[in-house]
């Protein structure tokens with residue numbers, strides 16, 4: 001071959017053969033290009049890791065051809081709020097993601113992240129099938145600057161200064177922005193001014209802010225105002241993570257919150273949201289106590305009355321007493337001959353004791369899948385023009401980790417006709433990329449990376465449930481990442497072409 005390259009015409013021929021060997025034609029498909037525009041019949045040619053041509057294409061000699069048999073070809077889905085990374089490191093083929101058509105996950109959510117240099121080293125050491133991007137976590141910065149066990153307070157000016165330096169360095173290394181999880185203890189005690197100071201650093205780096213806001217229940221109005229204020233002061237795009245109304249008194253008022261967000265947008269604040277398509281969430285038992293008073297029976301009773309439905313909320317993890325796993329809080333209360341409120345307090349005590357006795361325990365000590373939203377609100381948030389779809393998922397526990405994207409395509413799009421298919425896919429691809437500041441992905445367009453999913457809109461359906469949270473979805477037929485086929489016939493192909501997405 002080296003000899004051959006001395007001859008110019010021969011090297012051009014070699015180049016052509018090389019290109020053809022690397023080219024793939026996906027023909028006979030309905031293209032939903034991720035812009036939200038009307039779908040159309042056509043074909044897509046991949047060359048190397050990029051999309052080379054789109055339209056009415058004929059086969060070239062020597063290229064691989066996939067007959068799409070009239071199914072839908074869409075850009076690979078981008079999950080803007082994912083907790084799948086540790087499972088991806090264990091199982092690099094990324095089945096929970098690929099089986100949903102997801103080709104990129106965005107981690108570093110809810111304020112907890114790896115710093116970019118750590119993430120780069122991890123991905124270099126272990127290739128994965130799916131692309132990964134990250135935000136820099138506010139709680140992580142707090143833990144680094146204030147000490148891991150000293151974050152239940154406001155940060156001192158010197159600590160904020162240190163956090164700002166670390167954040168700037170991480171943004172320079174390619175982090176997509178600043179994320180916070182203000183409802184969680186590690187950040188709950190931070191002052192608004194601390195968050196704004198850090199957000200300003202993200203804005204100076206032309207990045208973004210996304211937040212699991214300070215409350216999704218009792219003080220949700222103040223929490224919404226806080227993120228709007230951050231958008232106003234910093235003039236950068238801000239995104240509400242997994243938008244929801246988690247308090248029964250305010251159920252079915254999604255439209256009033258959307259009106260508030262629309263008003264902010266009209267004022268010039270670029271505020272958006274992501275949303276997952278379930279009426280139940282998954283978190284720690286502790287978040288049920290808005291005042292963080294875990295032994296207060298009145299607060300526990302408030303949680304039972306207002307924040308979740310004890311008869312429909314399942315303990316999905318409980319290391320101190322594995323026999324409770326899979327049971328509802330109401331059923332456990334009955335077993336313990338207590339009220340559900342008392343049981344909440346006792347379960348949290350058991351979990352704390354377990355953590356103290358097992359400081360090296362790896363994994364989730366306790367988690368609840370809590371029925372805490374109204375269907376009407378979930379639908380309203382999915383249909384808002386400025387929301388994109390996310391999973392907020394992990395592997396196991398809550399079915400969203402395996403089912404979110406097919407659930408929107410099946411239940412909400414095809415069956416309930418809440419939004420057209422083109423809009424649903426826009427909310428999983430083009431709009432998401434826009435919300436995250438990612439270029440070159442999220443659209444079927446020449447020059448973009450060839451992250452693609454072939455799906456059957458007639459059969460696409462989520463199958464994961466609380467009881468069987470890892471059931472694979474139906475109808476996701478083939479998935480490509482950076483031009484390489486990673487998933488086909490419900491199985492990984494073993495290819496690991498995922499890259500680290502940097503700002």
Ligand SMILES: [Zn+2]
Nearest residue numbers: 110212241242
């Ligand atoms: Zn969250």
